[in-house]
Amino acid sequence: MGRRLRITVDYDRCVGSRICILTAPGVFRENENLQSAVRDPAGEPEEVVLEAARGCPQMAIRVEDAETGEVLFPPPELA
Amino acid sequence: MAINDDLLAPEVVADPYTYFAQIREEDPVHWNQRWKGWLVTRYEDVVGVLRDYERFSSDRMASLILELQPEDRDRLSLLINYFSKWLVFTDPPYHTRVRMLINKAFTPTAVERLRPRIRQIIDQLLSAVAAKRHMEFIKEFAFQLPVIVISEYMGVPPEDREKVKEWSDETSRVFFIRADEPDRRERSQRGLQHLLEYFEPLVHERRLHPRDDLISALVQAEERGDLLSHEEVLATCTVLIFAGHETTTNLLANGVVALMEHRDQWDLLRENPQLVRPAVEELLRYDGPVKATFRWVKEETELGGKHLREGDRMLAVLAAANRDPEKFPQPDALDITRNPNPHVAFGHGIHICLGAPLARLEAQEAFLALTQRFPSLRLADRPREYHRTIVARALKELWVEW
Numbered sequence: 001m002g003r004r005l006r007i008t009v010d011y012d013r014c015v016g017s018r019i020c021i022l023t024a025p026g027v028f029r030e031n032e033n034l035q036s037a038v039r040d041p042a043g044e045p046e047e048v049v050l051e052a053a054r055g056c057p058q059m060a061i062r063v064e065d066a067e068t069g070e071v072l073f074p075p076p077e078l079a
Numbered sequence: 080m081a082i083n084d085d086l087l088a089p090e091v092v093a094d095p096y097t098y099f100a101q102i103r104e105e106d107p108v109h110w111n112q113r114w115k116g117w118l119v120t121r122y123e124d125v126v127g128v129l130r131d132y133e134r135f136s137s138d139r140m141a142s143l144i145l146e147l148q149p150e151d152r153d154r155l156s157l158l159i160n161y162f163s164k165w166l167v168f169t170d171p172p173y174h175t176r177v178r179m180l181i182n183k184a185f186t187p188t189a190v191e192r193l194r195p196r197i198r199q200i201i202d203q204l205l206s207a208v209a210a211k212r213h214m215e216f217i218k219e220f221a222f223q224l225p226v227i228v229i230s231e232y233m234g235v236p237p238e239d240r241e242k243v244k245e246w247s248d249e250t251s252r253v254f255f256i257r258a259d260e261p262d263r264r265e266r267s268q269r270g271l272q273h274l275l276e277y278f279e280p281l282v283h284e285r286r287l288h289p290r291d292d293l294i295s296a297l298v299q300a301e302e303r304g305d306l307l308s309h310e311e312v313l314a315t316c317t318v319l320i321f322a323g324h325e326t327t328t329n330l331l332a333n334g335v336v337a338l339m340e341h342r343d344q345w346d347l348l349r350e351n352p353q354l355v356r357p358a359v360e361e362l363l364r365y366d367g368p369v370k371a372t373f374r375w376v377k378e379e380t381e382l383g384g385k386h387l388r389e390g391d392r393m394l395a396v397l398a399a400a401n402r403d404p405e406k407f408p409q410p411d412a413l414d415i416t417r418n419p420n421p422h423v424a425f426g427h428g429i430h431i432c433l434g435a436p437l438a439r440l441e442a443q444e445a446f447l448a449l450t451q452r453f454p455s456l457r458l459a460d461r462p463r464e465y466h467r468t469i470v471a472r473a474l475k476e477l478w479v480e481w
Contacts (some may be wrong), residue, residue: 012419012420012421013419013421015129015130015423015426015427015428015431016129016130016427016428016429017428017429017431018175018429019178019179019182022175022179023179033130034130034131034428035130054186054187054188055182055183055186056186057182057185057186057187057425057431057432057433057435057436058431058435059187074187075188077191078187078188078191
């Protein structure tokens with residue numbers, strides 16, 4: 001079992017590119033506004049979640065360790 | 080005052096914001112009788128249209144083919160064949176497949192590693208002009224930077240940049256809808272043909288000897304399976320080189336004008352370089368490089384109380400959405416600290432600009448360097464003129480002094 005993740009989408013940034021949904025369909029889904037929403041934070045391995053976060057052209061996705069609060073994405077130089 | 084439907088009228092080209100504000104207030108989803116299409120101007124409607132790719136298509140070639148006579152279709156077959164593989168003109172599933180393949184090369188994480196090299200290029204360009212204390216900003220800086228960056232990233236050698244620029248400019252004629260150019264489709268096809276002939280051996284060479292550049296990455300994607308065909312690789316090379324040319328140039332030039340006309344904001348950025356990220360977002364919102372983007376209605380629908388029919392074309396007016404007072408407080412003020420700033424300068428939805436992270440990076444480094452090296456920068460006392468186009472917000476020249 002991987003660690004538990006807290007995944008949040010910033011709706012001032014999310015443009016509905018769908019890249020996260022296509023990269024990690026077990027974690028992200030489309031909401032009624034045609035933006036991305038978290039379906040299940042444990043729906044894909046951590047590396048796939050991070051690939052989805054990195055793939056977002058808008059850097060709208062934040063991934064944290066749910067226990068410790070450690071920020072896994074974005075790294076400090078991009079934040 | 081009745082809405083003037085001449086999108087290329089001199090006063091509209093000079094100041095699109097006043098013009099689009101009138102439409103947004105009086106008839107936000109407006110049928111332009113002269114252009115024969117819809118203008119969508121409210122933020123909420125623009126975002127709604129651009130997110131709904133199933134109802135609003137980007138397939139420009141489908142509509143172009145319908146407009147053309149059969150003999151023209153034959154004559155322009157090369158143009159149609161390759162443009163129909165350009166990401167900007169395609170819908171899912173093709174768009175999804177190609178976008179997902181090349182997206183990795185343009186993520187914020189991926190382009191971040193170009194930052195030191197971008198700083199170096201900027202430093203060289205500014206050092207070259209520093210002593211003469213004036214320059215034509217577009218030719219000597221704003222054009223050079225993005226072309227050098229995309230050429231190096233793609234693996235185009237320096238000695239070829241100038242001719243690639245000419246072909247790229249020719250290619251662009253068909254869709255920037257510059258006025259008074261009856262042969263623009265033919266010229267566009269010739270430009271594209273040159274680009275294809277140029278990239279063909281380059282692609283071949285990278286297939287034999289892959290390097291750490293974008294063409295090699297595309298070729299390797301092609302070879303990993305039936306992911307990108309040879310024609311798709313070539314089409315993608317041409318769209319990337321083309322997209323890397325004009326848009327960032329205009330972001331930089333329009334940004335300088337905005338900051339010069341709001342000296343307090345220039346000074347604020349100069350004294351607080353950490354504001355450069357929100358500053359670039361605000362420059363994108365305030366006077367971005369692209370005024371509008373095209374869509375085609377795929378199925379009958381209602382928008383803003385208007386009935387849209389299948390096949391209708393529309394312009395989602397980014398420049399109007401970015402100044403919508405329903406979304407942005409004091410929309411006509413330049414405020415480099417604005418936050419949040421959910422502008423649509425890069426478009427919105429699945430076609431959100433692939434190069435946006437790279438353009439942001441280049442603009443951030445450029446405005447940091449300009450404010451630090453040329454704090455006394457000012458506009459020269461010369462008239463400024465914009466190209467007569469519907470889509471691009473592009474100055475012909477921009478003279479500055481320091």
